[in-house]
Amino acid sequence: MRPLTEDESKTLFTKLANYVGKNLVHLIDRPDEPYCFRLHKDRVFYVSESSMRLATSVARPNLVSMGICFGKFSKSGKFKLHITALDYLAQYAKFKVWIKPNGEMPFLYGNHVVKAHLGRITEDTPEHQGVVVYSMNDTPLGFGVTARSTTETRKLDPTAIIVFHQADVGEYLRDEDTLF
Amino acid sequence: MDVSSILASHAEKYKSITVEKANPLEVDAAYLTVTDPNPIDVDSYDNDLEEHLQSLARDGTQALISSLFQLPINRSDDGPLAQLPAPIAPLPRAKHLPKPKPPTKWEQFAAAKGIQHKKRDKKEWDEERQEWVNRWGRDGKNRQLEEQWITEVPLHADIDHDPRKIARDERKARVAKNQKQQQGNIARAQSSSSAQPQPREERKKDIDRTLSSARVSTASMGRFDKKLEGEKKMRGVKRKFDSNEQGGDSERKNSLALLSKMDSDSRKMRTRPSSGGDETVNVRKAVKFVSKGKGAVAMGKEAASKKKFKSGKRK
Numbered sequence: 345m346r347p348l349t350e351d352e353s354k355t356l357f358t359k360l361a362n363y364v365g366k367n368l369v370h371l372i373d374r375p376d377e378p379y380c381f382r383l384h385k386d387r388v389f390y391v392s393e394s395s396m397r398l399a400t401s402v403a404r405p406n407l408v409s410m411g412i413c414f415g416k417f418s419k420s421g422k423f424k425l426h427i428t429a430l431d432y433l434a435q436y437a438k439f440k441v442w443i444k445p446n447g448e449m450p451f452l453y454g455n456h457v458v459k460a461h462l463g464r465i466t467e468d469t470p471e472h473q474g475v476v477v478y479s480m481n482d483t484p485l486g487f488g489v490t491a492r493s494t495t496e497t498r499k500l501d502p503t504a505i506i507v508f509h510q511a512d513v514g515e516y517l518r519d520e521d522t523l524f
Numbered sequence: 525m526d527v528s529s530i531l532a533s534h535a536e537k538y539k540s541i542t543v544e545k546a547n548p549l550e551v552d553a554a555y556l557t558v559t560d561p562n563p564i565d566v567d568s569y570d571n572d573l574e575e576h577l578q579s580l581a582r583d584g585t586q587a588l589i590s591s592l593f594q595l596p597i598n599r600s601d602d603g604p605l606a607q608l609p610a611p612i613a614p615l616p617r618a619k620h621l622p623k624p625k626p627p628t629k630w631e632q633f634a635a636a637k638g639i640q641h642k643k644r645d646k647k648e649w650d651e652e653r654q655e656w657v658n659r660w661g662r663d664g665k666n667r668q669l670e671e672q673w674i675t676e677v678p679l680h681a682d683i684d685h686d687p688r689k690i691a692r693d694e695r696k697a698r699v700a701k702n703q704k705q706q707q708g709n710i711a712r713a714q715s716s717s718s719a720q721p722q723p724r725e726e727r728k729k730d731i732d733r734t735l736s737s738a739r740v741s742t743a744s745m746g747r748f749d750k751k752l753e754g755e756k757k758m759r760g761v762k763r764k765f766d767s768n769e770q771g772g773d774s775e776r777k778n779s780l781a782l783l784s785k786m787d788s789d790s791r792k793m794r795t796r797p798s799s800g801g802d803e804t805v806n807v808r809k810a811v812k813f814v815s816k817g818k819g820a821v822a823m824g825k826e827a828a829s830k831k832k833f834k835s836g837k838r839k
Contacts, residue, residue, distance in 0.1 A: 347766045347775065353782055361786075372779045380775055382768075400768055471806075496806075 345384040345399060345407065355423045356381065356388060356414070360433075362474035363425075363487060367436035379411075387416045388423070390432070409524055426523060427486060427511040430476070434484035437476035439466045441488075441507055448479050451486065452514040457507035459500050469494045475507060486512030539582075541590055549587045553595065554611035558584040626713035629705070666695055 348356065361368050371379070371390070378393040384407060391399070391411025399410040412432070415425040425433075443451060447461020463480050471493045477485045488507040497506055515523060543549060550559040560580065568576045595606040627635070634641070647656040648665050658664045669675070669691040677685060715722050736758055740746040746758075766775075815823040 346768060347770070349765065350782065353779065354786060357779075357783060357786060368783060369780065372776055372783070378773070378776060381779075397769065 345382050345396075345404070345410075348381050348383055348388070351421075352383065352388075352417065352423075353381070355417075355421065359415075359423045359425060362489075363433045363438070363476065364436040365438040367438065370436060371432060381414070382410070383417070384410070388414045390414050390429075413524065425487070425511060427513060427515045428523070430484050430487065430511070430513065433487055434476050434478075437487075439469045439473050439475045439490075440478055441465050441469075441475045441490075442478045442480055442482075443485070445480060448485065451477060451509065452512050454509060454512060454514060454518070456491075456505045456509045457488065458502065459497060459504050459506050460502035462497070462506050465494055465497065465506070467494060471496070474510075477507060477512070484513075486510070486514075539586075541586060543583045543587045543590075545583070549584060550612075551587055551591045552612045553588070553591055554608045555613060555615075556588060557613065558588045560584060626709075626716065628709040629712070670695070 357368060360371070364371070379390060380393055380396060382389045382391055382396055382399075384404075389409070389411045390413075395410055399407060412428055413426055414429040414432075415423055417423055441457065442463040442465070443457055443461045444463045447457065447463075450461065451457055457477065466475070469475065469490055471490060473490045474487060475490055476487045479485055486509070488510045490507055491505045492500065497504075500506075545560075545562050547561045550561060551557075552559070560583075565576070568579075592606050595608065597604045597606055599605075633639075644659070646659055646661075648659045649655075650657045650665065660666050670688045675687040677687060711722070715725075739749070739758060742749055811820045811823065815826075
C-alpha cells in the first residue's frame with residue numbers, strides 16, 4: 345500500500361473528472377473526515393485516513409481490500425474504473441442517462457445502451473462524455489461513455505448506440521472472482 | 525547637649541551600608557556579581573514595580589561595593605586597586621573541548637591487536653663512540669652508514685657498487701613511504717570527519733556515470749552487448765514513493781494543487797475551432813469515412829493525382 349505518484353494521480357483524476365467534473369474536489373476535500381487514495385496491488389482504494397492507518401498494520405500479502413476500490417491500473421499505466429466506484433460517481437455525476445425498464449436487463453448483461461432504451465438524458469451532454477446510467481426510478485445501474493451528443497441523438501434510428509457500456513452492477517455477479 | 529536625635533535624623537537620611545535580608549545575598553566578587561536568593565515580596569512588587577526593582581538593585585549594588593571595600597587593596601599610580609578573589613560560580617567553557625585527533629591507520633591496527641605504545645628515545649647509545657647520539661637529525665645514527673669514511677663492499681660486487689648511495693636511497697625511500705602514509709592518514713581523517721566530497725570520489729562517480737550511459741548507448745540499448753568478465757550488473761534508479769502516513773492535510777493540499785494545475789493546463793490546451801454552430805455534421809468523422817480512415821491529407825493528395833492523370837490523358 346502506498347500513496348499515488350503524481351503521474352498516477354493525474355491519470356486517476358482525469359478519468360474521474362470525465363464523470364464528475366469539478367465535483368472531484370468534494371472527493372478530496374471532505375468535511376467529515378480526511379479521505380485519501382491508496383494504491384495496493386495495482387488497485388486504487390478510496391479510504392478514510394483512520395482506516396488507512398489501521399490497514400498499515402496488515403501485511404501486504406494479507407491485505408485484500410480497504411475502503412472502496414475505485415479501479416485498477418493496467419500494466420500499460422491506464423486506469424480502469426470499477427463498478428465499485430459507482431456509489432461516488434452516482435453521487436457527484438454531472439451528466440446522467442436514464443434508461444427505460446425494458447432496457448435495464450440488456451444493460452445489466454453488459455450491452456451498450458441503444459436509442460430505443462433511452463428514457464431521458466441530461467441536456468447538452470457532449471460526445472464521448474462519461475455518464476452515469478440510472479433506471480427510471482433513479483437507481484444507479486452503471487456508467488458509460490456517450491457515443492453522440494444530446495442534439496445528435498434526436499436524429500438517430502432506434503437501434504443506434506447512444507452510450508458505450510463501461511461498467512454495470514451485473515459485474516458484481518459476472519466478475520465476482522476478478523473484481524475484488 | 526543631646527545629639528542623638530540629630531544623629532538619628534541624619535542616619536535616616538542615608539540608608540545603611542549594611543544590607544540585611546532574610547537570606548544573605550550571595551556575592552561573587554571575582555565576577556562582580558550579586559545574586560539575591562530571597563523570594564519576591566509580592567506586596568511591594570504589585571504596589572510599585574519600579575520602586576521595588578530600584579530598591580532591589582540598590583541593595584545588591586550596596587552589598588557588592590561593601591564587599592569590594594573589604595578586599596585587600598594595593599596602592600598604584602592609577603589609585604587604589606582591589607585584589608579580586610578566585611571566582612565562586614563555575615562558568616561553562618566558552619569553546620568546545622578540543623576533539624581527539626583521529627587515529628592513524630597504525631593506531632587503529634595497534635588498538636585492534638592490543639599493541640602497547642613504546643616510547644622511543646630520540647637518543648641512542650653508540651657502542652663505538654661510547655656516547656648517546658641522535659637517532660635522526662644532526663649527526664643522526666640513521667646516516668651513519670653513508671657518512672662513515674670507509675665502507676665494506678661485498679665480495680663479488682659490481683664495479684659501480686656504491687654502498688653510500690644504496691644506504692642513502694634506502695633512507696630516502698623510508699622517508700618517502702612515511703610521508704605517503706602520513707598523507708593517507710590526513711586524507712582518511714578528512715573524509716571521515718567532513719561530508720565534503722573528495723575529488724577522488726567525485727571522479728569515481730563521474731566515471732561510473734559515463735560508463736553507465738555508454739553501456740546503454742548501443743543500438744540495442746546494451747541488451748545484446750558482449751559481457752566482459754567480472755562486469756557488474758547495472759543498477760537502476762530505485763523508485764521512491766511518498767510515505768504512507770504523511771499528514772492528511774498535506775496530502776489533500778497536494779491533490780488539490782494537482783487538480784488546479786490540471787484544470788489550468790486543460791484551459792490552456794483548449795483549442796476548439798469556432799465552427800458556425802452547425803454541429804449536425806461531425807467533420808472529423810465525415811473525413812474519416814470518406815477517406816476510408818486515411819485522413820484529410822491523403823484524400824487531398826489522391827484528388828490532386830487523379831486530376832493530373834486525367835489532364836495528361838486528354839493531351
